[in-house]
Amino acid sequence: MLETRINHRGTENTEETKSLCLGGKIHLRTGKETRLFLLIGFNARVKAIYLFILGCLFGIGCAAPQTAPFATALDWVTQSSEYRAVCQQTYAAAWEKVAPAARSEAGPWVIVMDLDETVLGNAQYQRELAARGEGHSQAAWAAWVERSDAGLVPGAKEFITKVRTLPRARIVFLSNRYTTGLDATRANLKKLGLTTDSDIFLLRREKADTKAIRQREVLEGSRRMAPYGAHRVVAWFGDAAHDFPDDPKLKWGTEKFMLPNPVYGRWGK
Ligand SMILES: [Mg+2]
Numbered sequence: 001m002l003e004t005r006i007n008h009r010g011t012e013n014t015e016e017t018k019s020l021c022l023g024g025k026i027h028l029r030t031g032k033e034t035r036l037f038l039l040i041g042f043n044a045r046v047k048a049i050y051l052f053i054l055g056c057l058f059g060i061g062c063a064a065p066q067t068a069p070f071a072t073a074l075d076w077v078t079q080s081s082e083y084r085a086v087c088q089q090t091y092a093a094a095w096e097k098v099a100p101a102a103r104s105e106a107g108p109w110v111i112v113m114d115l116d117e118t119v120l121g122n123a124q125y126q127r128e129l130a131a132r133g134e135g136h137s138q139a140a141w142a143a144w145v146e147r148s149d150a151g152l153v154p155g156a157k158e159f160i161t162k163v164r165t166l167p168r169a170r171i172v173f174l175s176n177r178y179t180t181g182l183d184a185t186r187a188n189l190k191k192l193g194l195t196t197d198s199d200i201f202l203l204r205r206e207k208a209d210t211k212a213i214r215q216r217e218v219l220e221g222s223r224r225m226a227p228y229g230a231h232r233v234v235a236w237f238g239d240a241a242h243d244f245p246d247d248p249k250l251k252w253g254t255e256k257f258m259l260p261n262p263v264y265g266r267w268g269k
Helices: 034-058 071-079 081-103 123-132 138-147 156-163 179-191 211-220 223-228
Strands: 003-008 015-019 025-030 109-113 171-178 200-204 232-238 256-258
Touching: 071 081, 071 123, 081 109, 081 156, 081 232, 081 256, 109 211, 123 138, 138 179, 171 179, 171 211, 179 200, 200 211, 200 223, 211 223
Parallel strands: 003 025, 109 171, 109 232, 171 200, 232 256
Antiparallel strands: 015 025
8 A cells, every 4th residue: 555654834743644545645744854854755745646646547546436526417407496497498498489480481490409418318327327336338328228218308398299289390309329229219209208200310320420410411401311301490409519500690599509418528528
């Protein structure tokens, strides 16, 4: 076990010990060791920091964290009335824009929705990962998708149900779920009363098949969207920046609606 002693100002007889995740201890010794500290203290401190970083890099003796780093965010999503309010507020505001915009459209139109943390809530997946002391992995995620057990983001079902009452309503679900999970995803949405035969699913074929590529196909009515023809996109919904086209003409709260996701995302890297 690594043991490092660092001098600190104070008296010689007072000693504090602080454990690190490295499994070692730093003794904060105080007192008349000042002279010794002047001789070796700096080097010892640098050495301790260096060994600590090395230890963490190689995972030496690091115990699994007692609390998942996203635990507070997950509690907010699953337990707070504030999260529900923000989601419901977003969808209520969206309806105020989407309904008149769709009714004024003479031709075919769609709304484009991301799935995870926009329509489907995956708090249970995160809870199970935390209980197992694991982080997200593609294998764990694929197994979760196959279970078709995702829940609902507050307000999503009410909004989608109202959208379907509009003339010629159609929804494109544009998600980074892989196409291998399409049947399970459809089953999940069906279980929640969220899908109809007119829905279009643009899931990810492979890693290079980015959302930007599929967004272009929707806007152009090209490739995978060619069988459906060109549609005007009335609104976009997502929980991450990449869920929306990079187009300055599209405004938040008018054509773009963001749902809150404090649990995961590129922002966390
Ligand atoms: Mg998402």
